[in-house]
Amino acid sequence: MLLIRPCQMSDLTDLMALSQAVGDGMTSMPADEAAWLSKIHASERAFSQEGMNHSSGTYFMVLEDQVSGRVVGTTAIYTGIGLEKPFYSYKVSTLVSSSNELAVTRQARVLSMVNDYTGATEVGSLFVLPEFRRPGVGQFLSRARFLAMADFPERFGSTVMAELRGWLDTEGRSPLWENLGRQFFGIEFQEAVNTVALKGTQFISDLMPKYPIYIDLLPQAAREVIGKPNDSSAPALHMLKKEGFQYTGYVDLFDGGPSVQAATNEIHTVRESAQGCVCISDEVSEQDPLYMLSNADLGQYRVMLAPARRAADGMLMINSATAKALKISHADANVRYIPFDRQQSLHAVAA
Structure with a gap:
């Protein structure tokens, strides 16, 4: 995790x-x-x-x-x-100038602070x-x-x-x-x-x-x-x-x-991203799809990348370790979540 x-x-x-x-x-x-x-x-x-x-x-x-x-x-x-x-x-922009006498129009790129x-x-x-x-x-x-x-x-x-x-x-x-x-x-x-x-x-x-x-x-x-x-x-x-x-x-x-x-x-x-209540279940394993999850709690904000699973009723299921890391102690807590592409291969290191 x-x-x-x-x-x-x-x-x-x-x-x-x-x-x-x-x-x-x-x-x-x-x-x-x-x-x-x-x-x-x-x-x-x-x-x-x-x-x-x-x-x-x-x-x-x-x-x-x-x-x-x-x-x-x-x-x-x-x-x-x-x-x-x-x-x-x-700001990279273009200045256009022209001369009727010479029948010439010129474009010039400029940098403006x-x-x-x-x-x-x-x-x-x-x-x-x-x-x-x-x-x-x-x-x-x-x-x-x-x-x-x-x-x-x-x-x-x-x-x-x-x-x-x-x-x-x-x-x-x-x-x-x-x-x-x-x-x-x-x-x-x-x-x-x-x-x-x-x-x-x-x-x-x-x-x-x-x-x-x-x-x-x-x-x-x-x-x-x-x-x-x-x-x-x-x-x-x-x-x-x-x-x-x-x-x-x-x-x-x-x-x-x-x-x-x-x-x-x-x-x-x-x-x-969606927001809703989660269900804490030990059925969720490392083989389940990855999700990004946040606890939406400003005072102790946490964002996790962890496995989760959709229950039959549509509720998102997370395991107890994820709940603990997100500082969630009860199943009716609001969590924001979005699926995460497990196959993502980009190595962004600076931005």
């Missing part, structure tokens, strides 16, 4: 270890203890009644190995992005330790966020977006950063990423040009990676597209990775 739950203060050591394993490029998981303490406090606040009183929230969840009790993966939802500090993206996602909900921070990367684990971590949105719709915005890590070369360098960002900031790519993670985005507003940047004026190496995901993010992008997310021309300011978006109520897992 796999269990996802909100992070807690006792996870700090494991989370710091995960940061070391993540590598470069994921701004939401810096290897900084103060940053993690702040994130844990923010998540504890979000998973409380008080969280409804704040425009922005951090719902940070962890994948717990049931055998060792270790945190071996992460996944998160960030609400109200851009409301407390600016959230920048590049925008804040179009202000107020939206973002999904991110998806990571799994290498030794726990098995078929279906990335899918489970990704879709658990959407079960939470279905459980507590009043806490999340009408638009959900995700930033995918951009393409890096074999030396870990971003061609877009080397040919664009570095010209304005004069620092290494990873230093810029760390600055955003630890100090915020003010330096972007201070130094980045406010006018459109003509893509055709950039070197070919930079042009080619605009909207191109990192190899490790490609499976995550595929899963998001299966949930209904689409690329609409927004890319990351630093590495050019694509951003995708969807209307919350149109996300597959949100739309297709």
Whole structure:
């Protein structure tokens, strides 16, 4: 059985270890203890009644190995992005110009720095330790966020977006950063990423040009990676597209990775999940179909990937171990659930 739950203060050591394993490029998981303490406090606040009183929230969840009790993966939802500090993206758009005298019309692609996602909900921070990367684990971590949105719709915005890590070369360098960002900031790519993670985005507003940047004026190496995901993010992008997310021309300011978006109520897992009472039965075995299940309890939220079976009356049957892990002590408790494809073979590890 796999269990996802909100992070807690006792996870700090494991989370710091995960940061070391993540590598470069994921701004939401810096290897900084103060940053993690702040994130844990923010998540504890979000998973409380008080969280409804704040425009922005951090719902940070962890994948717990049931055998060792270790945190071996992460996944998160960030609400109200851009409301407390600016959230920048590049928008890829087309400018058309023409000359009657020359009878010529030209189209030029440009990058414009925008804040179009202000107020939206973002999904991110998806990571799994290498030794726990098995078929279906990335899918489970990704879709658990959407079960939470279905459980507590009043806490999340009408638009959900995700930033995918951009393409890096074999030396870990971003061609877009080397040919664009570095010209304005004069620092290494990873230093810029760390600055955003630890100090915020003010330096972007201070130094980045406010006018459109003509893509055709950039070197070919930079042009080619605009909207191109990192190899490790490609499976995550595929899963998001299966949930209904689409690329609409927004890319990351630093590495050019694509951003995708969807209307919350149109996300597959949100739309297709069901809620109802469950029956606890010892007849359920490991050979039964897999389901994703959540207990819909904000104070002790749990999401499980476990076998379940439909009873003759249509009620979903789960075994006692699943009920215990979900913190369900009686059969009339409400559970949200959706079938899970046991054959899923994608290894999404970062999104």
